[in-house]
Amino acid sequence: MNQTESLFQCRHIFQSAMTALGVFLTKEKIEEISDLIMEGLTEKWRNFHTFNHILMLTNTGDPLITLAGLFHDLVYLQIDEKIIFNYTPYLNSFIIEKKDGFFIKSQLTYSDDCFSIVLKIFDVNLGDSLSQFKGQNEFLSALVAGKILQPYLPLSLITRIITMIELTIPFRQTKDENETIPQQLQKRLEIVNQEFNLDLSQANIITTICQAVKLANLDVSGFGTSNVQNFLKNTWLLLPETNHCLYDSQKYTIQDYRLALENTNKFINFISPNLVFHHYHNEPDLITFQELIKNCQNNLDISRLYLQIKLTSIALLEALSLHFCPNIPLNFFWNVSNNANFKYVSIFDFLPSILPYKPQNNIEKIILDLLTFECQGNIFPDISHSLFTIFILNYISFETIVNYKSQCDSFFSRQLTPQDFLSLFPPSLISIISSSIEQLLHQKQDSLRFLKHWENQ
Template identity: 35%
Template structure:
């Protein structure tokens, strides 16, 4: 989405939503805020958490949800390598950094701010508390910015609703030992906020507030329950450069760098409990809808785990072979450069034989993953092609049944428990030799091109 288009859409969302909430709409001031939001969401490392994402999450019906979505990913410390300078002034009075750790300032160092007190109460945070990116740091800071920015335009009731929605977007939180969910805890804290700030709301109003927050939070992660696992993996591939910026340099990232990205994502997919992706609070969403979301999420995670596992085995073989050349070998050295308009260069798959399937897929999951590997995801990414010809060659050669053992030994190799040559000897010799021959032919084609150019 072009920046100017995104700014215009963001400004329209701000003006229309504030007017619907009977706030003070001042287009000139809101224009600056729209620019602030879009510039922050368009940082060089943002591939998934972009302006398009906030518009999708906000929807177009509920103005509170629209506003909460505009601000909910404003701070993303681990992606942006810190807090964007344009928005840091809104939070620096309340937060300090020491040795890379963000901490809420001690009580005697905090300014007297009702917005800070409100947001802290909604999140259950307190002065002096260390913040963690895995425990609401980004969401808390984003909500704090939203509250401070929107204070001139909306009353405290509306800002409470918006901050509650942002709090709900803290993902993947398990129930407490007593069985309370994140939504239950938010509801309890809101009851305390009601008393602390004399908001005058009924308990039923807070029930509806939490239900709204759940709707927004579930849209934030709706890609986990896409009906097509290919679409889910497309989003996964957009997330990877946000956690490994080396991938942005399309033809120079290393084999080890790409492998580490795959490792992070495969580890995350295996860690994630599908029941923790979507939230539910007092019938929102209804039981049938929630069950369907969890079922689709479980299926997508199973596809992703098998798909990423095979990709890890593939990169393990390539990395082990690359050790014969050095320790920081680019993927493009081993596999050829990514396709580019008007330029054709040799790639590894050209030199691999087309082999029959050694053992046909045993179930629908294996068939779907085979199709994903051979035919590809729906979209190309800036750092990778959408299909996986080397992985397809490997899985056709050895079958899915060999993957569990090969994946375990791949991880042993990555962890330094076995040497590269030991790992290669445990792989199918024909597969390794054919890949090795293909890489050698790729080198020969480059050598021939070099002499031709001379």
């Protein structure tokens, strides 16, 4: 779907949701607000948090969930590295930027119920710092949503939308082990309802939290997919959003790519299913919730092994490269040009053929299938890195490569020197890869000489 089609669909979704709530806006106003929504979703670094992601959240048939879904990712500072200029009129009265981040203003020049409700629903106060680990993006997105919708919806409905956006703050541990995140949110909504005379019944409040749970679970539904390939595909789409250097495949270094993988690996090892999905008042039903938890655990277990194998293979290449060019682009090892006069050969032209490794169990088969799936070009960013990983697997076996985890960690933290790290691997493997790199370097030097000679003719 191109940007024009996405904008048209966004307008249709927004208009349908407002109409379902009994609000009829002019064509110009629909276009104005939809354009604002699309501004955030089409920022240049967005790769996963795009309109395609939003579409998944807006097909429940519930207009309030739809509106919360449309607005919940407007601001994403870790990706966009800024607040969209056209959102600032809705934030300037309440938020101040300092050298060390964004802060809620210590005092306001006037009273604003919508802003006060956002503060209480998000459990923050005047003067507080907005931390990326405590719902910074969701808070700012909810505030923009509330201020945009304030002229057209009653404060009670805006509060419900703000509440739903709050629950999309992901991967939180509860402050009280006797209460879940949705239960704590319910308490805050009850206080807001009473303080601002919103006239929400207890049934309305429970429904709102159920709607919030549905939205939040949809937002992270990829964790609960029964297809681990889809889970990893989403994981790979997220990589370049917070590692912008990966967009330029000609320039990012081995270390750039390794750091991206390493950070993802740390996150995957931190996460547990109970931090991903919510359950509240039979939303979702118990069988569905248990299935989400089961699938999530399976996806995390497989991904941890998968990422460790990828990290071991890239660590080996990084340790070797530190001997001749620490900042060499990863693409150097496997790029091929279509220029007939200047062929960039890859390391695979010099690596020997090895008998394929035979998986010893279902987990090994799944991971080999995932690596093959990536080799087919279906996952960002490197087809060739998976080919290299498969080569390492074929040579030293699955079990052996997994056992290098602690040594990789020591090498990444530079507690192990490159030489000491390489000495842990079979000497024959290091010799094969070193020889292939040496031949690759010679071949590229020869190609450069030929090119210079050809250009001078």
